[in-house]
Amino acid sequence: ELDGLSCLLNFLKSMDYETSESRIHTSVIGCIKALMNNSQGRAHVLAHPESINIISQSLRTENIKTKIAVLEILGAVCLVPDGHKKVLQAMLHYQVYAAERTRFQTLLNELDRSMGRYRDEVNLKTAIMSFINAVLNAGAGEDNLEFRLHLRYEFLMLGIQPVIDKLRGHENSTLDRHLDFFEMVRNEDDLELAKRFDLIHIDTKSASQMFELIKKRLKHTDAYPYLLSILQHCLQMPYKRSGGNFQQWQLLDRILQQMVLQDERGDDPDIAPLENFNVKNIIKMLVNENEVKQWRDQAEKFRKDHAELMSRLEKKERECETKTQEKDEMMKTLNKMKDKLQKESLELRQTRDQMNDLVAQLNEFSRIHGTIWNEIDDLKAFKVLDLEDFEKMFSAYQRHQKEMGSTEDLYLSTRKVKELSVIDGRRAQNCVILLSKLKLSNEEIRQAILKMDEQEDLAKDMLEQLLKFVPEKSDTDLLEEHKHEIERMARADRFLFEMSRIDHYQQRLQALFFKKKFPERLAEAKPKVEAILLASKELIRSKRLRQLLEVVLAFGNYMNKGQRGSAYGFKVSSLNKIADTKSSIDRNITLLHYLIMIFEKNYPDILDIQSELQHLPEAAKVNLVELEKEVNNIKTGLKAVEAELDYQKRRVWESGDRFVPVMSDFITVASFSFSELEDLLNEARDKVRIPFEVFEVSLAQSKA
Structure with a gap:
């Protein structure tokens, strides 16, 4: 009778900054909260056209107790019939009032912000998570998967997931329950969405995977030509690097949102982004158009083209299978050769350790084809040389050696063709260590770099290490001279050679590393x-x-x-x-x-x-x-x-x-x-x- 609610709301609406940070503000919000604890008072508050909007404005205060009380009121209103939509409307109102870039931005900032007192911080973050769960799961969110996915994506775009991971560090059981509930419902919704496509999981961060699913679902249906038309017109939309035309994409996004969320009666569970946009009526207008027949004819043509492409694909698959078999056979042969070379290398290493400099020079010359060294046979010299005396005179390390076998064995192991290596020894060794940690073949690394590591095969620290082994010009020149001997190249040399074939390899690596570290x-x-x-x-x-x-x-x-x-x-x-x-x-x-x-x-x-x-x-x-x-x-x-x-x-x-x-x-x-x-x-x-x-x-x- 005395219209006390209007007095309270007018006070909230007109208070200055100092009042908003005072205990009076907290007390007024407490009065409204108490009023809503009974059905008659709650009905009176909800009946007021601006009450929830004005209450939401109090989220701008720095007073934690006031914020918590406001969030508790808004969360409770979500559970009341017709209250859920009022809360969403209030959050849009607050977006304009607080000059937010997007709805819920202030809540996410508060959720991520660190404060002084542990108890106050945990209480506020618990209240925010409770409110978020209420907004997601009450009202239309109770039985509407599309609505939950739509609204949750809004929070995910604001970066809620890394914030949730950070909140786990508080180790508070009450807060953890709200976090667990958020992630549980999210996982259930993701699973339900994936089931529609007969999958276990859909990566909604991957544009390519989602496109492939839509393409697979619509292919051979009357809707497929329209998908192509949508994509074609998207290609024709103006593009500016500065992003000046993002509103056109925003309009397209809002149309799709409303199409997905609007029910058969034309009602929107969320605030309608486009007024007077009735999906059902528009679809009725389109159904009777003569263009349907034209698209069906075109779909028939696509089916024929598809059959032809499938035939060509099967042929290519058979060719790939044959090539794979040939590759497997070659790998077996290479592995046998590798085992043999390793065995002979072990026999050679004992002598080479003692005559390092001379043998290194001999090995270097043995790699050069078409020179005088290919015409010289040092077997004759081995038969007359006193190798024991030579070994005593020039051994790098004076230590007892195992018997090397006959002179001819020594000659054969010395003359054996070894791996080709033109890269500095220490650098090559470090490169091999890095490649062993990566556990990827050269081709897999190459593909990962070409595809900008969409499969997340390369960790940040590995990329940082790879940047230390970018082929230098001197390396590239030497490797190019021996590209006809690629099969003989040592592992590090071959890796650097194959990576040098990638255009702007260093710049690609730097860009990829920057992207991951950003x-x-x-x-x-x-x-x-x-x-x-x-x-x-x-x-x-x-x-x-x-x-x-x-x-x-x-x-x-x-x-x-x-x-x-x-x-x-x-x-x-x-x-x-x-x-x-x-x-x-x-x-x-x-x-x-x-x-x-x-x-x-x-x-x-x-x-x-x-x-x-x-x-x-x-x-x-x-x-x-x-x-x-x-x-x-x-x-x-x-x-x-x-x-x-x-x-x-x-x-x-x-x-x-x-x-x-x-x-x-x-x-x-x-x-x-x-x-x-x-x-x-x-x-x-x-x-x-x-x-x-x-x-x-x-x-x-x-x-x-």
Whole structure:
């Protein structure tokens, strides 16, 4: 009767910043929460046209208790009939109110943000996860798989999965239950979606796999020509690297969302992205069009083409099978030769260790065909030489040797053709060690690099090591001279030779390594920038800090009275000297101890200064120069990838080369993510100057 709800909502709607951060704000939200604990009050709140929207605005406060109460209210409304849609509407309203880039962005930022107190942090993150689970599984989410997949994808695009993995580190049973529930429902939904395609799992991060599934499902159906038409028109859509035309793709995305989610009555479980768009009515209009017959005729033509292609495919498969058999036979032969060579190599090694330099020269000459060394037969010399005396005179290591057999055996093992190696020995050895860790053949490595490691065969650390073994020009020149002897090449030599055949091999590796490291580097830099930004704001806003400085200034002026006059202020750096100023009565007591006693007695509120400067300790650890250097390095890396992408677009693509499509997608996403980081850093630079100007500028030491 007194319309108290409207009074509360009007208060929330019109309060200023200081009020929003006060206990009054928390109390008002508590009143609304209490009102909703009974059916009559709840109905009254839900009947108000703006109530849920206004309540959602309170998420912008920094007060954790207020945020938790708001999330509990919104989560409860999700469970009420017709309340779920109101909450989704409220989150869209909050997106505009808080100038969010996307819906739920603030929630994900809060979920990922670190705070001072463990209990407050865990309570808030638990409330957020509880709300997310309610939004996903209540209302339309109870029995609508499409809706759950649609809304969950929105959270996944905001990066909720790595945040969930990070939250596991809190080791809180209540929070873990909410995390487990989120992942359990997600796994069940993914499994249910996969069952529709008779699969165990669908990689929704892979555009190629999803396209193949759609293609497989629609092939030989009347819908297939329309899929081709959609793809053809997508190809014709304008493309700008700056992303200026993303709204057209956004429109296409929203049309598809509404087609999937809209029920038979034309109702949308989520807020309709397009007004007056009734899927059912539009489909009815299309069914009767004469174009259906034309597409059927074209589908028949496609079937005939498909039959012809299948025939050609079967022929190629038979050829591949034959080639595979031939390859297996050759591998058996090569393995036998390898075993034989290893055995002979073992016999030779004992002598070679002792005459390293001379034998190395002999081996080097033995590799050169068409020279005088192929015409010389040193068997005659072996028959007359005193090898024991020679061995004693020139042995690299004076140690007892096993018997080598006859002179002729020594000659045969010396003359045996060994592996061809032109690469520096130590470098070749390290390269072989790396290849053994990779456990991939040269061809598998080559294919992984060409396909930009879409199968995740190459780990980041392995890529970093591979960059150390990029063929140099001198290596390439030597290897090219012996390319006709590729079968005799040592493992490292052959690897470097085959990798040198890949166009811009080094640039590809660098681009791939940058792509894999990019998320990690971004995840390390962004919290540091945010810490500086938030700490700068906290320093300016902190009332307790101003009061503390006021007390210190008063004591300082009192101590210096009659000597330097009355100071207007002091350098903040001089606060470090407070602990060095000792009492003349008790040398164990410093000015710092005394100040704390004064604060406890007269200014107890100052002792809670940490609550106003929560991000300061984290920001203090950040080296701004190093941070700016890292951001510039990321920017330079992005430009290098873009330059290589331009080069790859201009050349003729090799079969199986996936550089352009993979790196185009990466550049699109990475450029956007980096621009956010860069904007944040620029804002942090501007904000951090303010506290420096306020606190660090040399102040006048005395009055005129």
